[in-house]
Amino acid sequence: MSVLTHDEHTTGGHHESPEVIDHRQRLGIWIFIAGDVVTLAALLFTYLYLRGTNTEGSWRSVVAFDFTGKSLAQAQNLIDNGTPGRVFEKAVSSGLNWAIVLAVAVSAALFAFGERKIREGSARTLVPVGLAASAVAVVAAVLAVIQMRSIPQFYFVQNDSQLFIHTAYGSAMLALSGALIIHLVLLAFLGVGIVLRSLNGAISSTKWTQVRLVRFFWVWVAISTLITAVVTTALQ
Amino acid sequence: MRRLNFLTGIIGGVLVAALFYVIARETLDQGSRTFVDTLTTLTGVGWVIGFWLGIGAFTGVGRWFIGKDQNHDDEMYLAGKDLGRARYWKYTTDHKVVGVQYVIVTMVLLAAGGILAMALRTELITPGAHFVNPQIYNAFISVHGMVMIIALIVAVAGPWANFVVPIMVGARDMAFPRLNALSLWTLVAAIPLLLGSLCVGGLSMGWVTQAPISEQAGPGMDLFALAIITFAVSTTVAGVNTICTVLTMRTKGMTLERLPIFVWSSIIAAGLGLYAFPFFLVVMALNIVDRTTGTSFFIASGGGTGWLQENLFWLMGHPEVYVILLPAVGALLEITTVFSRKPLFSYRTAVGGMAALAGLSVLVWAHHMFTTGWAPTLGGPFMLTTELISIPTGIVFLVILGTLWRGNIWMKLPMYWVFGFVFDFLIGGVTGIYLSDIPVDNQMHGTMFVVAHFHYVFVGSVLFGAIAALCFWFPKMTGRFLDEKLGKLSFWLTFVGVQVTFLSMFVSGLRGMPRRYASYAIIFEHTNFISTIGAYIIMAGMLVLLGAIIQSWRSGEPSGPNPWSSKTLEWLVPTPVPLENFEVLPVITSDPYTYGEELVNS
Ligand SMILES: [Cu+2]
Numbered sequence: 001m002s003v004l005t006h007d008e009h010t011t012g013g014h015h016e017s018p019e020v021i022d023h024r025q026r027l028g029i030w031i032f033i034a035g036d037v038v039t040l041a042a043l044l045f046t047y048l049y050l051r052g053t054n055t056e057g058s059w060r061s062v063v064a065f066d067f068t069g070k071s072l073a074q075a076q077n078l079i080d081n082g083t084p085g086r087v088f089e090k091a092v093s094s095g096l097n098w099a100i101v102l103a104v105a106v107s108a109a110l111f112a113f114g115e116r117k118i119r120e121g122s123a124r125t126l127v128p129v130g131l132a133a134s135a136v137a138v139v140a141a142v143l144a145v146i147q148m149r150s151i152p153q154f155y156f157v158q159n160d161s162q163l164f165i166h167t168a169y170g171s172a173m174l175a176l177s178g179a180l181i182i183h184l185v186l187l188a189f190l191g192v193g194i195v196l197r198s199l200n201g202a203i204s205s206t207k208w209t210q211v212r213l214v215r216f217f218w219v220w221v222a223i224s225t226l227i228t229a230v231v232t233t234a235l236q
Numbered sequence: 237m238r239r240l241n242f243l244t245g246i247i248g249g250v251l252v253a254a255l256f257y258v259i260a261r262e263t264l265d266q267g268s269r270t271f272v273d274t275l276t277t278l279t280g281v282g283w284v285i286g287f288w289l290g291i292g293a294f295t296g297v298g299r300w301f302i303g304k305d306q307n308h309d310d311e312m313y314l315a316g317k318d319l320g321r322a323r324y325w326k327y328t329t330d331h332k333v334v335g336v337q338y339v340i341v342t343m344v345l346l347a348a349g350g351i352l353a354m355a356l357r358t359e360l361i362t363p364g365a366h367f368v369n370p371q372i373y374n375a376f377i378s379v380h381g382m383v384m385i386i387a388l389i390v391a392v393a394g395p396w397a398n399f400v401v402p403i404m405v406g407a408r409d410m411a412f413p414r415l416n417a418l419s420l421w422t423l424v425a426a427i428p429l430l431l432g433s434l435c436v437g438g439l440s441m442g443w444v445t446q447a448p449i450s451e452q453a454g455p456g457m458d459l460f461a462l463a464i465i466t467f468a469v470s471t472t473v474a475g476v477n478t479i480c481t482v483l484t485m486r487t488k489g490m491t492l493e494r495l496p497i498f499v500w501s502s503i504i505a506a507g508l509g510l511y512a513f514p515f516f517l518v519v520m521a522l523n524i525v526d527r528t529t530g531t532s533f534f535i536a537s538g539g540g541t542g543w544l545q546e547n548l549f550w551l552m553g554h555p556e557v558y559v560i561l562l563p564a565v566g567a568l569l570e571i572t573t574v575f576s577r578k579p580l581f582s583y584r585t586a587v588g589g590m591a592a593l594a595g596l597s598v599l600v601w602a603h604h605m606f607t608t609g610w611a612p613t614l615g616g617p618f619m620l621t622t623e624l625i626s627i628p629t630g631i632v633f634l635v636i637l638g639t640l641w642r643g644n645i646w647m648k649l650p651m652y653w654v655f656g657f658v659f660d661f662l663i664g665g666v667t668g669i670y671l672s673d674i675p676v677d678n679q680m681h682g683t684m685f686v687v688a689h690f691h692y693v694f695v696g697s698v699l700f701g702a703i704a705a706l707c708f709w710f711p712k713m714t715g716r717f718l719d720e721k722l723g724k725l726s727f728w729l730t731f732v733g734v735q736v737t738f739l740s741m742f743v744s745g746l747r748g749m750p751r752r753y754a755s756y757a758i759i760f761e762h763t764n765f766i767s768t769i770g771a772y773i774i775m776a777g778m779l780v781l782l783g784a785i786i787q788s789w790r791s792g793e794p795s796g797p798n799p800w801s802s803k804t805l806e807w808l809v810p811t812p813v814p815l816e817n818f819e820v821l822p823v824i825t826s827d828p829y830t831y832g833e834e835l836v837n838s
Contacts, residue, residue, distance in 0.1 A: 058539030168539030200303030
């Protein structure tokens with residue numbers, strides 16, 4: 001390798017320009033998002049694989065005790081004297097599913113709006129809008145928790161083991177909502193962080209590139225929520 | 237921030253783990269079937285969080301959050317400026333420190349996995365039970381497998397993608413120095429979980445954590461899975477860092493066509509890892525969720541299926557083989573060209589071959605499932621893709637041979653390991669083609685033949701590559717040569733040991749000896765005895781190498797900055813490498829392998 005070690009064009013300073021750093025950070029975020037795309041793909045693969053395999057016809061259906069609407073005493077009586085029957089599982093509410101998509105989309109739009117404002121020079125908008133975006137993300141997370149809790153467990157008896165289980169469908173939905181909640185908590189953290197930073201002057205109308213980085217991730221989470229909802233409502 | 241180090245990391249990890257343990261024990265229903273697993277998982281999570289807190293991984297994040305970023309002094313302190321040896325025990329961001337830390341971590345992992353391997357081989361010296369019972373044997377098998385897989389994933393990429401890649405491309409550090417420290421210390425956090433799984437009963441189904449056995453296993457499985465999730469985070473972070481460093485931090489004139497081949501192998505492997513490890517994370521997370529919350533992903537009675545586990549696992553598992561292999565091959569190519577004093581033979585073919593390996597490797601995963609009954613109609617296509625992958629593999633192999641061909645070969649220590657690789661990889665590769673053939677696989681699957689095959693690839697090839705890389709870059713890292721005499725002794729012991737151990741293991745396998753059993757039928761007696769003797773020879777080789785490393789690091793012969801008269805950038809900076817690598821960033825005017833030509837601008 002031939003090398004010039006004394007090049008007059010090299011400034012010699014060890015500090016890099018903000019543009020260079022921003023370019024690098026943008027690439028970093030995109031690669032992280034690529035990894036997240038694979039994670040989502042693995043979870044959707046799980047959902048579709050379980051649905052397609054439908055082991056012993058048990059997609060949204062399981063041979064178990066159904067306690068829906070039963071009192072504790074009746075439930076106990078069922079366990080002691082009953083035989084488990086095939087219980088069909090209602091799909092997770094589509095309305096709730098789309099409400100989550102809407103909430104995540106609104107939070108992403110709010111954050112993107114704040115980003116646009118600060119790039120246009122109006123730093124004051126970012127604080128309330130960023131807070132609102134984080135709040136809506138938390139709301140979406142709460143909705144996702146409600147969705148998770150709506151997934152039933154069935155009392156299941158096989159050989160010697162007696163346990164509460166989720167069906168394959170319930171399991172896959174749980175994993176998808178769980179992953180979404182983790183993402184939303186992360187977004188809320190990043191959103192509040194951006195707000196605190198702009199209050200402290202670490203982000204301003206001349207230093208806004210981190211807002212864009214967070215926006216990339218935010219929009220990706222919105223897209224991934226949409227993809228998830230399309231798959232899980234179209235193919236229940 | 238300034239007081240934190242490895243010790244505070246351990247203290248933090250133990251404290252938070254204890255806290256999580258107590259909270260979980262008090263709040264969870266102790267009669268529940270999932271109690272023990274949930275308790276174990278939460279304690280493990282507590283360990284990781286506490287370790288991160290104690291080592292200082294959250295400090296930068298916290299200061300970002302409140303808008304009080306670290307100033308230049310903080311950054312210099314984090315980079316280890318004026319800290320002396322203490323910086324090796326801290327959350328240090330300097331890529332050269334991280335490189336040294338990775339060398340140590342790799343050696344610790346290899347030692348742990350090696351001790352387990354010796355226990356296994358000793359048990360197998362003659363038929364019948366000796367000193368480990370079958371349960372412990374199975375636990376050792378599982379943990380040996382995963383410890384060695386992790387050791388080999390980091391064996392080349394960890395030390396050298398960190399230590400030399402930034403210098404090779406003319407950068408002052410990695411793209412994200414703090415993430416670099418994060419990846420290293422996250423890996424360190426995973427090790428106690430992995431080894432700790434042995435202390436809580438281990439697991440019995442091998443490193444592949446085959447469902448539904450993985451569902452029924454004891455709490456060892458929880459720690460094992462958690463270790464892998466932690467490791468997947470570590471590798472993802474490291475991969476992003478490597479790719480960003482190479483794509484955005486190259487110095488002027490360092491075009492993609494002038495990248496040293498090791499740099500190419502590092503980013504291709506990192507990219508492949510980014511594809512593979514999310515599957516690893518997901519399959520282990522789903523396993524934990526099954527075990528702790530009553531889901532049934534991999535439980536047929538609840539509507540799940542073990543095939544899902546196998547698919548997710550091998551979607552990761554085969555690409556991962558190339559995540560392991562590629563950096564080692566890149567380092568070997570680098571060494572071959574330096575010690576043949578010839579330009580790399582067909583640089584573009586080498587890059588293309590490695591890229592093709594990575595691309596094809598995502599399309600072959602089901603060859604691990606030929607005998608499981610999953611999608612028999614796909615057997616043909618998967619057999620075809622698997623056989624196709626031997627083409628780029630062969631190309632890369634030919635690049636090594638082409639570089640050696642009519643070279644002016646300088647037989648220094650690193651070259652011994654290169655020739656060892658050429659020999660072993662041929663055997664490991666060709667037996668892989670046998671196994672890709674479905675009728676043969678139906679006979680060979682689950683036998684010691686498979687074990688011998690992948691040990692030729694992992695020990696005979698990747699480990700040899702890793703040791704070659706160590707011998708080659710040791711002078712840059714330490715300023716001293718790795719002792720040639722001891723190094724060559726180590727080579728001959730290890731090389732002979734590998735042949736003795738694994739050639740006879742092929743015979744055991746061909747005769748039908750199943751893998752993963754603590755005892756065996758009398759007809760396998762002789763080959764197993766020979767394998768065990770071979771394993772002891774390998775161990776002797778490794779101990780000699782360890783002695784050579786310690787002795788040379790302390791008092792080896794000083795090497796100067798460029799002992800091999802190499803032309804890539806890492807050899808053109810002083811040794812020890814200054815904190816920011818280059819006083820003035822170099823400008824590159826030619827490709828890296830101008831051996832045999834006059835230097836144009838020196
Ligand atoms: Cu494979």
